[in-house]
Amino acid sequence: SVYAGDKAKININKASAEELTQLHGVGPKYAARIVEYREQKGLFASPEDLMKVPGIGPKTFAKNKELIVVE
Numbered sequence: 143s144v145y146a147g148d149k150a151k152i153n154i155n156k157a158s159a160e161e162l163t164q165l166h167g168v169g170p171k172y173a174a175r176i177v178e179y180r181e182q183k184g185l186f187a188s189p190e191d192l193m194k195v196p197g198i199g200p201k202t203f204a205k206n207k208e209l210i211v212v213e
Contacts, residue, residue, distance in 0.1 A: 151211045166209075187212065
């Protein structure tokens with residue numbers, strides 16, 4: 143569950159590239175890819191869909207799964 147005031151959560155469907163760089167192991171290059179993926183393929187249905195973005199694998203996802211939300 144997400145608590146009000148819990149700023150640690152990042153909504154990967156709404157976050158800007160700048161906000162996405164707060165994820166572990168995600169720099170400007172990968173953040174731009176996430177935004178690009180979203181623009182081309184539509185919104186992420188689940189946090190796990192982040193792994194469909196080229197360069198984002200299970201290890202990166204595992205480090206961030208507590209931080210990621212989709213709405």
